[in-house]
Amino acid sequence: MQDWGAVAQERLETIAKVSEPGPGVTRLPFGPEHEAALEIITDWMQKARCKVTLDAAGTLIGRREGPEGAPTLLIGSHQDSVRAGGAFDGIMGVALGCLALEAIGDRALPFSVEVLAFADEEGVRFPTALIGPRALAGTLDPSVFAMVDKTGVSLGAALEAFGGDPEGTAALARDPVSVAGYVELHIEQGPVLEGEDKPLGVVTAISGIERHRVTITGEAGHAGTVPMEMRHDALLAASDLVRGVHDMARDHGIRATVGQLDVSPNVVNAIPARVDLTIEIRAAEDPARAAMGAALGPLCALIAEATATQIEIEKTYAQPAQACDAALREGLAAAVRNVTGEAAPELPSGATHDASAMADLCPITMLFLRCKGGISHNPAEYASAGDMGQAVSALAAFLSDFRLKA
Ligand SMILES: [Zn+2]
The missing domain is CATH 3.30.70.360 (Alpha-Beta Plaits)
Incomplete structure (x- = not known):
């Protein structure tokens, strides 16, 4: 049997090298590092049997087609980091999403699945963030494209040079009926799971x-x-x-x-x-x-x-706070129980995530992974291969057992 945790660790080590020089990982949106990262993520998505496209907002989408007309379950997180950040925040959710699909293999699912690698969640380069999920939710304010980075390049120009299309983002809004839900795996960025000696936790809500x-x-x-x-x-x-x-x-x-x-x-x-x-x-x-x-x-x-x-x-x-969907939460909790043999702690997210913006489109849920010392936004950020392996298995179990609402 494949050791998914070891694969995750190796992939995250590889993509961590795609960074501006300096300590830790610095990968901002719409620059050469982002481009190099997307090449690597494209490979992950293809290994997960997904068709890969870049949308107008710079989100890399790996899609595995389900039965015709069936809704899509979305799995995502962000490719970008803070300055001198770690190798796990954001990108780990993308990597584990691809691996869960890879673990499922060619087994047919009764819905389509997309893994989303959002361009910009941290908001380091431009004084805004979350344009990818906001575009999907139809809540993106086009005035953000006029915002400039510290070199005077506008977000609109950066996105366009990257292969995106500011004017095309309005058409990205999804029909809520076509989306079954959004799942995000992320390091906890706090000390609670480590304190309870538990690898995985189910998020109750994203704090207001x-x-x-x-x-x-x-x-x-x-x-x-x-x-x-x-x-x-x-x-x-x-x-x-x-x-x-x-x-x-x-x-x-x-x-x-x-x-x-x-x-x-x-x-x-x-x-x-x-x-x-x-x-x-x-x-x-x-x-x-x-x-x-x-x-x-x-x-x-x-x-x-x-x-x-x-x-x-x-x-x-x-x-406002964004509550996680009760049915999706229960599905994740059951999957974690199956994989780890024990109940997952439930905890709120004190930090904002891509899921915060996706909540305007569809039901959301999040799975947190224990991180060493509760540390994040720091080169010392760390989640173990063992915990990541359990998260991959839990997400694969969640996907296998997920039932569409009648
Ligand atoms: Zn993050």
């Missing part, structure tokens, strides 16, 4: 996100002359807020982060007069996220009063 901008205004003063009780220290207020946000998220069972702080005047001997900071909240359930978002205002008011500062807070961004 909201962001707030906070401005704290105090009063600058001499660090040596203004008594402590007479200060209006904006950074003291900020530190109370950082702690408050942390405790509140923990109490709500969700995630929240103060990730950015700008302090002014930011000098060694002056009382901080102003702090600008960001708060980001992520939760698998929108009501929990909304509850914490709503509680931030009163928290800021309390801290402002206690520190004799002024605090303004403004919500700048919100993206």
Whole structure:
């Protein structure tokens, strides 16, 4: 019997070399590395008995035709990486999707299958991302094609030079009736599965996100002359807020982060007069996220009063959670049980994925693979051959047992 994990490891090692120079993997969309990667992925898709095409949005599609008129089950992830990223994030899902089809061999399935290698999920080169899945879902805003990279090349020009067609992307939107669902395999990018000593986990939902901008205004003063009780220290207020946000998220069972702080005047001997900071909240359930978002205002008011500062807070961004489809989830869970002999943990995805955009088109589901130390976006990113082999077997079992809705 073929050792699919070993094959996956070897393929990922090979394609990891297709990178800009420097540590880890740097593979951005629509450049020479992307082109070289597609040559390798084309080979994977052909070995999986797929017909390979590049669509107008730069997504490489390997399609295995099912019975005429039958819907298509989509399997996908992204070919691109962050700068100095790892060899698994994104590309592993493409590799394992091809291997699951290869493992199925020439056994006929009652539906068509496509493996999708999306061009750009990380959004490193252009200040946008997810154009491939958005085009399929019919949610792509054509104004993104005017966005430029740091050398002044527009996304539209880069895509066109790559063999895509910005104007043709509107026609890529799929009819939801023609799509049975979307499955994505991805490293967890967190420590939960490793902590539970489990190779695979079934994703419950992709967390929603909201962001707030906070401005704290105090009063600058001499660090040596203004008594402590007479200060209006904006950074003291900020530190109370950082702690408050942390405790509140923990109490709500969700995630929240103060990730950015700008302090002014930011000098060694002056009382901080102003702090600008960001708060980001992520939760698998929108009501929990909304509850914490709503509680931030009163928290800021309390801290402002206690520190004799002024605090303004403004919500700048919100993206709803995307639940994974119950039937697809159960199918994946059963497949994992068959392969590993034990139940797969269920967990939310705190990170956005191609699946987030595909959820606007069709039911989605995701399978997470344990990754070493929970590390990602880093050259040290690692998933074992053994775990990848189990994931290939689980996806092949899922495909074999998948039944179309009557
Ligand atoms: Zn990814």
